[in-house]
Amino acid sequence: MIRITRQVLDEKAITSKLKLKVHGAVVTFAGTTRLYSDGKKVRMLEYEAYEPMATKKLREIEADMRKKWKLEDAVIFHRLGNLEVGEVSVFIAAASEHRAEAFDACRFAIEEIKEKVPIWKKEHWVNGKPHWVRADANWEVKIPEPKP
């Protein structure tokens, strides 16, 4: 299950959405907004998405998690809008019968999100003009092979 929302991400409530029968391991990752960026104090972060494509990419990432690892279930939530420092901007939960799969799937998901999902954040500092955070300056996406 994936969701893009402007609501506060409730980690416990999202984790409880996992549909589990055999249990064993649940690994969660919460990305939270940092106080410092480039040594400057952050006041607020503003998240913007190309929503239909971000939804599509999150769905693909969830499907890839399930393809690569034997998972019982997986959820990815991403927040949009204005966030204060310390709030959860992205939350991932992966469940598997044994821990290795859930750990690896969770790590994979966050790296993929950062690379492929069209969501941007604008940092508003305590002092100074706000700016859009760039990913790696050499960021390039892999263009998928055209489907026949």
Place this chain on the structure above:
Amino acid sequence: MKVTARFFASYRERIGKRSIDVTLDRNATVGDLVTYISEKFPGFAPHPDRIVVAVNEEYVSHDLRLKDGDEAAFIPPVSGGAS
């Protein structure tokens, strides 16, 4: 043919619009659209030849031929999530 160019984050702010409709020659490529936009809005991106574009919600190369009605999103370097 007509296509819609959409802009996000830094591109949207520098261009001052979320989207514009562009009329292009038949057989125009994504690269042609990028050239058109960067001539109309000079300096909106530092390296126009390296701009990432998604057509109909999928990342594509600048060689791709556009079709009438396509939506081409100009994707600034992505930085979703945190940490």
